[in-house]
Amino acid sequence: MSAVTRLFLSSTRPTGALKFIRATFATQPGSKEHIESLIKDKKLVVFMKGTPDAPQCGFSNAVVQILRFHGVNEFDSYNVLQDENVRQGIKDYSNWPTIPQVYINGEFIGGTDIMIEMHKNGELIEELEKIGIRSDLLDNPDKQA
Incomplete structure (x- = not known):
């Protein structure tokens, strides 16, 4: 009998066993709880293909370039x-089928298309200000394309 089974069976209170099972399985990679732990209490999070220094797809690269354009x-x-x-898990969590996905203050913002639109209409500057990030575009208006 495995240690997990013994622990489960030795529990005299069902709530103890249930707590153990939840603690063991709720934080599995991709679970809702795991995804929440990745975005909770973080100002800006990007789920992407690759890394900011080496994006692995054009859409992820576009999001990184937009953020860098703003000095982020x-x-x-x-x-x-x-x-x-x-x-x-991130697709299930957001109910959004594509990557990249951008979260600001734990709130799902969108993917590449949304980020491009927010950049164009100035909403991204406002969202960045809400988390204490001043866009470079405010200091360098000529930088706008």
């Missing part, structure tokens, strides 16, 4: 190509 070089990122569970 520091943000949390997760390479979904390293873990299929996280890759599928």
